[in-house]
Amino acid sequence: MNNFTFQSATRIVFGKDTECLAGTEVKRHADRILLHYGGGSIKKSGLYDRVIASLNESGIEFIELGGVQPNPRVSLVRKGIELCREHDIPFILAVGGGSVIDSAKAIAAGVPYSGDVWDFYSGEAKIEEALPVGVVLTLPAAGSEASSSSVLTNEDGWYKKGTGSDLIRPQFAIMNPELTYTLPSYQTACGAADIMAHIMERYFTNTADVDFTDRLCEATLKTIIENIPLAIRNPEDYAARSQIMWAGTIAHNGLLGTGREEDWASHAIEHELSALYDVAHGAGLAVIFPAWMSYVCQHNIPRFVQFAVRVWNVEQDFLNPERTARMGIEKTKEFFASIGLPVTLEQLGIKDDRLEEMADRCTNEGTLTRGSLVKLGKSDIIEIYKLSRE
Numbered sequence: 001m002n003n004f005t006f007q008s009a010t011r012i013v014f015g016k017d018t019e020c021l022a023g024t025e026v027k028r029h030a031d032r033i034l035l036h037y038g039g040g041s042i043k044k045s046g047l048y049d050r051v052i053a054s055l056n057e058s059g060i061e062f063i064e065l066g067g068v069q070p071n072p073r074v075s076l077v078r079k080g081i082e083l084c085r086e087h088d089i090p091f092i093l094a095v096g097g098g099s100v101i102d103s104a105k106a107i108a109a110g111v112p113y114s115g116d117v118w119d120f121y122s123g124e125a126k127i128e129e130a131l132p133v134g135v136v137l138t139l140p141a142a143g144s145e146a147s148s149s150s151v152l153t154n155e156d157g158w159y160k161k162g163t164g165s166d167l168i169r170p171q172f173a174i175m176n177p178e179l180t181y182t183l184p185s186y187q188t189a190c191g192a193a194d195i196m197a198h199i200m201e202r203y204f205t206n207t208a209d210v211d212f213t214d215r216l217c218e219a220t221l222k223t224i225i226e227n228i229p230l231a232i233r234n235p236e237d238y239a240a241r242s243q244i245m246w247a248g249t250i251a252h253n254g255l256l257g258t259g260r261e262e263d264w265a266s267h268a269i270e271h272e273l274s275a276l277y278d279v280a281h282g283a284g285l286a287v288i289f290p291a292w293m294s295y296v297c298q299h300n301i302p303r304f305v306q307f308a309v310r311v312w313n314v315e316q317d318f319l320n321p322e323r324t325a326r327m328g329i330e331k332t333k334e335f336f337a338s339i340g341l342p343v344t345l346e347q348l349g350i351k352d353d354r355l356e357e358m359a360d361r362c363t364n365e366g367t368l369t370r371g372s373l374v375k376l377g378k379s380d381i382i383e384i385y386k387l388s389r390e
Contacts, residue, residue, distance in 0.1 A: 001209050001259035008253045010146040011172040014246065016238075018176045019136050022051045022093065023058030025172045029132050030091035032061040034084055036104045037095045038068040042138065045182055051095055051136060063087050068096065071153045071160060071274050071281070072103040074118055080107035081117060084131065092133045094170075098142020098194075098281075101135055105150035105168040108133050120163040121152050127165035135173040140180060140245040141191030141282060143198055143252025145173035153275055159361070160275035162267075173249070177241035185232045189339040190282030191248065192228040196221060197266060197285040198251040204293075204303060204373050207260040217256050218310045223247045225311070228339055265371030266292045269381055272358035279348050286336040287343055291387035293329045296374040301325050345388045355385040 013021055026033060035055070042048045055062055065080050083089065084107060094104035108131040110117030119125035135145045144150065148169045151162040180188070203217040223243050230240035250256065266289045273284040297304040305321050308314040308328025317324045333343050342348050359381040362370060369375040376384070 002207055002261065004258045006254055006258050007166070008146060008169070008255065009166070010170050010253070012146070012249065013172060013174045014176075016176060016178055018174045019047060019050050019179065020054050022095075022134075022136055022174060023054035023056070023060055025174065026055065026060050026091065026093055026134055027058045029134070029171060031059065032087070032089060033063075033091045033093050034080060034087075034089045034104075034107070035062045035064045035093050035095065036068065036080065036100060036107070037064075037066045038097075038100050039066070041182075042095055045179070047095065047136070047138065047179060051093075055093075062093075063089060068100045068103045070099050071278060072099040072106075072151075074106070074121075074152050074154045077103055077106040077110060077117055077152065080104075081110040084111045090131060092131055093136070094133060095136040095138065097137070097139030098144040101133070101137075101142065101144035101170070102150040102152065104133050104135075105130075105144070105170075106152055107131075109150075109163075109165070109168055118152070118154055121154070121161040127163065127167050130165070130167040133168065133170045135170045136179075137173055137175045137245070138179045139183060139187065139191060140248035141187075141194040143195065143248050145170055145175065146249050146253040148254070149252075151271070158275045160271040162271075175245055175249070177238055177245045180231075180241050180245065181236045183235070185235070186340060187280075188228065188231055188235075188244075189336075189341050190280045190286075192224050192244070192339060193282035193286040193289075193336060193341055195224050195244075195248045195251045197282075197289055199256060200289060201264050201267060202257040202260065202262045203307065204263055204296075204300070205260045206300065206373055210260045213256055213258060213260060214306070214310075216250075220247050220251055220256065221311050225335060232339060261372050263371045263373045265373075265376050268362055268370045269358075269384060272362050273345075273348065273350065275361075276354065276358065277348065277350055279350075283342055283348065286341040287345060287348060287388050288384070290329055290333040290336070290343065291384050293332065294326070294387055295380065295384050296371075296376075297325050297329065298322065299374045304328060344390060345385070352389065355382055358385060
């Protein structure tokens with residue numbers, strides 16, 4: 001196990017009707033905020049009215065900025081930065097899923113920064129100061145409600161990149177599983193793939209002697225695998241929705257990566273799909289992750305065997321461990337398909353004509369490698385895209 005420092009400062013307020021505590025939670029930090037959200041879904045569901053009522057009851061003044069899109073855009077972030085500066089806003093409340101939260105984090109980092117906010121995502125600057133952020137979560141998937149990371153899309157060239165700092169980890173996250181009842185089954189499934197990918201990016205490691213966090217990863221994966229079909233079958237299954245929502249937070253708050261080297265190649269490879277084709281991140285991961293697993297599994301067969309046996313209950317073939325490993329990969333792909341997700345580039349509507357371009361973008365024209373389980377260059381990533389076709 002590697003040395004590590006772990007701190008998760010996000011206050012979790014979990015359960016039924018907790019969105020009505022938004023004003024109380026905000027009041028701990030500020031009396032004036034930017035209220036940040038996406039499209040019309042929070043207004044149609046009545047969530048917007050409940051949050052506004054709570055803010056008014058606590059005497060919180062607010063400026064609104066809606067319009068966050070999936071794969072959130074830097075152009076709206078820049079608008080939010082200007083609003084916060086103009087109105088001297090000291091706090092941001094994000095009401096939505098990962099895209100809204102990531103957008104709020106970017107605004108929070110951009111307000112005190114003298115340069116352009118994209119500098120944090122292009123690697124030209126590090127976050128040294130940020131406004132505090134709070135969250136009312138509506139979609140368990142990205143785990144951004146308790147993470148230190150944010151991902152943005154730049155329309156100038158359609159680049160999708162991430163940044164991270166504990167300074168943008170939310171101060172609190174209000175999490176009511178009832179708010180996920182109205183999610184379409186496809187969004188629920190995409191969320192599942194995103195959560196599972198966050199876990200697997202940490203699980204597939206070369207670090208030895210990490211059995212405790214292995215077991216935590218496996219338990220979180222099995223929780224998603226068991227509860228997602230229940231939530232799809234009965235969208236108002238509170239027990240299933242609760243398990244999924246809490247697992248999504250644990251998957252990406254840093255706990256499961258303690259003491260171990262993490263990979264993150266699959267996320268980088270998928271970001272090119274989301275950037276160029278605007279596909280749902282979870283759907284892209286459902287396509288990319290099994291292909292990545294197939295390409296790299298021979299590097300660490302025992303770990304992939306462990307994954308197959310412990311997560312998917314595959315009977316271990318001691319004479320042919322690679323067969324066991326590949327059965328686990330196939331089980332992963334079958335699960336994604338069973339909950340209605342695409343598992344090939346063709347199903348995403350993506351053709352073969354830009355595979356090399358995506359690999360170039362992913363590796364900065366071949367000058368970078370991705371991942372740590374196996375360091376992947378441009379040619380490796382092209383092969384993974386090719387495996388994703390089938």
